[in-house]
Amino acid sequence: MKPFINNDQNFSRLYRLDNAANLYPVIRGRKRPGVFRVSADLYDSIQPPILQQALDITLKRFPGFSVNLRAGLFWYYFVHSSEQLIIQEDVSNPCKDISSSENNGFLMRVRYHKNRIAVEFFHSVTDGAGAMTFLKTLIAQYLTLLGHQIPHSQDILDCIELPPPEESQDSFRPFAEFSAPRKRQILRAYHIKGSLLPTHSLRTITGIIPIDALQIETRKMGVSITEYLVAAYLFTLNKIQLSEEPRRPLPIKIQVPVNLRHFHKTNTLRNFSAFVMPGIDPAHGIYSFDETLILVHHFMHFEVTEKLLRTQVAENLRTAMNPFIRIMPLFIKKHLIKTIYKYVGPSSFTSTISNLGVVKVPKIMERHVKAFNVTLGATRDTNVSCGLLGYKDNIRICFSRVIEEAHVEREFFTFLVKMGIPIAVESNQE
Amino acid sequence: MSYCVNCGVKLNHNVSSCPLCGVEIINPADPIDQTAEKIFPQSRDVHKDSFDKSLWIKMVTTVLGLPMLLSITINTIFGNGLNWSLYVTGTLGIIWVWLVSPFLFKRSFMARSVVIDAVFLLGFLYLIEYLSHSQGWFFSLAFPIIGTFTILLLIIVILIKRKILKELHIVASIFLGIGIFCVILNGIINFHALRMLKLDWSLLVLIPFTAFALIAALLQQRRWIVEELKHWFHV
Numbered sequence: 186m187k188p189f190i191n192n193d194q195n196f197s198r199l200y201r202l203d204n205a206a207n208l209y210p211v212i213r214g215r216k217r218p219g220v221f222r223v224s225a226d227l228y229d230s231i232q233p234p235i236l237q238q239a240l241d242i243t244l245k246r247f248p249g250f251s252v253n254l255r256a257g258l259f260w261y262y263f264v265h266s267s268e269q270l271i272i273q274e275d276v277s278n279p280c281k282d283i284s285s286s287e288n289n290g291f292l293m294r295v296r297y298h299k300n301r302i303a304v305e306f307f308h309s310v311t312d313g314a315g316a317m318t319f320l321k322t323l324i325a326q327y328l329t330l331l332g333h334q335i336p337h338s339q340d341i342l343d344c345i346e347l348p349p350p351e352e353s354q355d356s357f358r359p360f361a362e363f364s365a366p367r368k369r370q371i372l373r374a375y376h377i378k379g380s381l382l383p384t385h386s387l388r389t390i391t392g393i394i395p396i397d398a399l400q401i402e403t404r405k406m407g408v409s410i411t412e413y414l415v416a417a418y419l420f421t422l423n424k425i426q427l428s429e430e431p432r433r434p435l436p437i438k439i440q441v442p443v444n445l446r447h448f449h450k451t452n453t454l455r456n457f458s459a460f461v462m463p464g465i466d467p468a469h470g471i472y473s474f475d476e477t478l479i480l481v482h483h484f485m486h487f488e489v490t491e492k493l494l495r496t497q498v499a500e501n502l503r504t505a506m507n508p509f510i511r512i513m514p515l516f517i518k519k520h521l522i523k524t525i526y527k528y529v530g531p532s533s534f535t536s537t538i539s540n541l542g543v544v545k546v547p548k549i550m551e552r553h554v555k556a557f558n559v560t561l562g563a564t565r566d567t568n569v570s571c572g573l574l575g576y577k578d579n580i581r582i583c584f585s586r587v588i589e590e591a592h593v594e595r596e597f598f599t600f601l602v603k604m605g606i607p608i609a610v611e612s613n614q615e
Numbered sequence: 616m617s618y619c620v621n622c623g624v625k626l627n628h629n630v631s632s633c634p635l636c637g638v639e640i641i642n643p644a645d646p647i648d649q650t651a652e653k654i655f656p657q658s659r660d661v662h663k664d665s666f667d668k669s670l671w672i673k674m675v676t677t678v679l680g681l682p683m684l685l686s687i688t689i690n691t692i693f694g695n696g697l698n699w700s701l702y703v704t705g706t707l708g709i710i711w712v713w714l715v716s717p718f719l720f721k722r723s724f725m726a727r728s729v730v731i732d733a734v735f736l737l738g739f740l741y742l743i744e745y746l747s748h749s750q751g752w753f754f755s756l757a758f759p760i761i762g763t764f765t766i767l768l769l770i771i772v773i774l775i776k777r778k779i780l781k782e783l784h785i786v787a788s789i790f791l792g793i794g795i796f797c798v799i800l801n802g803i804i805n806f807h808a809l810r811m812l813k814l815d816w817s818l819l820v821l822i823p824f825t826a827f828a829l830i831a832a833l834l835q836q837r838r839w840i841v842e843e844l845k846h847w848f849h850v
Binding site: 274378602608609 | 655
């Protein structure tokens with residue numbers, strides 16, 4: 186995020202949106218909120234006044250999150266807000282769209298319920314890694330106010346220090362490699378069928394899996410946890426598609442976000458991720474799970490490389506840097522992007538799996554935090570999404586959906602159970 | 616802790632059914648504690664409509680009310696009583712009704728506003744006929760045309776509202792409605808002009824539109840086509 190006006194207080198007042206962030210304000214709406222959530226379950230009940238105090242302190246350390254969205258003549262931009270972000274009680278329908286008329290115009294929410302703290306972000310503000318840094322810092326600040334000594338390590342930021350400018354930078358531009366043109370092939374993918382829930386509803390089912398049990402399987406097959414779960418998801422979705430007896434089965438493709446911080450050293454808290462799309466095409470025949478797994482394993486090794494990711498980022502940037510696009514007024518650009526996105530965006534993949542990796546916190550904080558969770562918003566285009574992370578001894582796989590039927594989750598979790606992996610399940614339908 | 620007999624997954628002890636398959640959980644060794652607090656909140660984040668209806672009504676009233684008052688005042692002071700200003704007032708009044716009536720009701724606003732819009736339009740046209748002294752066209756042309764259009768529209772709106780018409784059946788009913796309306800319109804015009812019931816051009820509209828309606832109704836029978844179209848149009 187590039188600041189274009191600085192004031193004397195050493196933080197920017199207006200911010201440009203980063204390249205990935207530009208898309209979300211255009212496509213946002215009640216049916217496509219562009220909101221995701223990270224949450225943590227503590228061992229003790231939350232004290233709301235202390236949480237509010239902790240939030241007030243933490244938000245000052247994250248000036249890039251304390252923003253309102255405004256529409257300019259050519260692009261959207263963020264304006265710094267010095268209003269207070271008020272904590273809210275948690276609800277049964279998470280990831281609802283964040284309207285600019287509520288919440289003092291903030292593009293994030295902080296919610297609590299019993300022993301849970303949850304933070305919901307509009308995706309323009311940050312990605313999963315930035316959101317997790319914010320949540321961990323907020324919990325650390327909350328625990329500090331309760332009298333615990335939490336060290337500033339494992340991505341927990343010191344709320345007393347001034348925010349360095351690199352935390353607000355758009356890291357896409359230095360990462361992009363423009364020399365190699367690369368065209369992404371856009372093919373229509375299979376979409377999960379089901380009866381849509383009323384607008385603003387989101388059902389979640391979280392599967393809790395012991396890391397050890399999953400690692401036995403992944404080591405046996407010589408693959409990573411992400412590869413194994415993506416393959417299991419592809420295999421499940423293919424089974425569902427074939428059970429519908431389609432005239433022409435479509436390819437199954439999963440969008441897997443890749444955290445670019447693993448490839449380019451940066452402290453940015455803004456969006457900094459790309460994605461790859463492993464998939465199988467049932468037109469070639471019936472894929473066994475082992476075949477699917479091998480395919481995903483090699484695909485990930487081939488695609489998730491610095492060179493290809495740099496080229497992908499460059500390709501995305503090229504559109505935004507096109508002089509015709511740049512001088513086009515926002516009201517025209519908005520409709521153009523929205524129309525293009527509708528027809529080439531969600532139609533090219535079946536679902537999303539976002540792996541936030543293993544969440545690490547200082548030892549002293551582990552005594553207070555029982556679990557972390559990530560929930561992706563689902564839309565009518567991709568009506569089932571999946572977010573996962575590891576913490577302590579467990580992996581939590583959270584499926585969110587906007588359809589009545591839980592057949593995707595059922596197929597996925599029962600497949601893992603059949604592979605000998607024990608699973609405990611929680612749902613917001615309870 | 617209980618297990619789902621269908622899915623084999625472990626469940627919380629206060630869960631009465633499996634969230635994956637819906638099967639009832641019965642475990643005599645670990646009965647469900649109905650009084651236990653749920654781990655997820657029960658309250659919903661209700662959507663607050665960001666569109667301010669009352670502000671909209673006030674703005675439309677002000678923007679249209681000012682020229683209304685102005686024209687009446689000018690006509691009264693500089694003219695011989697109210698004459699031309701009634702046309703201006705009537706036109707602005709109709710625009711006000713069309714812009715405001717959908718926001719006056721919380722429920723079933725479509726059907727009600729269709730009726731209100733039609734009633735006010737008829738009133739306005741009657742006013743024009745009365746003021747212009749060109750009698751004869753209101754009851755033989757305007758009233759039956761607007762009446763037919765309103766009734767057809769009302770039937771479609773009510774059938775959609777009651778979910779009797781869905782997806783491609785809506786498209787079929789619109790095609791059929793246009794065809795029927797053209798036939799009635801043709802009949803009304805010819806009766807007004809020639810004093811006889813004769814259909815000509817409307818048959819050229821009715822035949823293809825009925826064919827389109829039948830195609831849409833037949834496509835509705837194929838679920839996969841409806842799904843494909845839904846994805847294509849992103850309904």
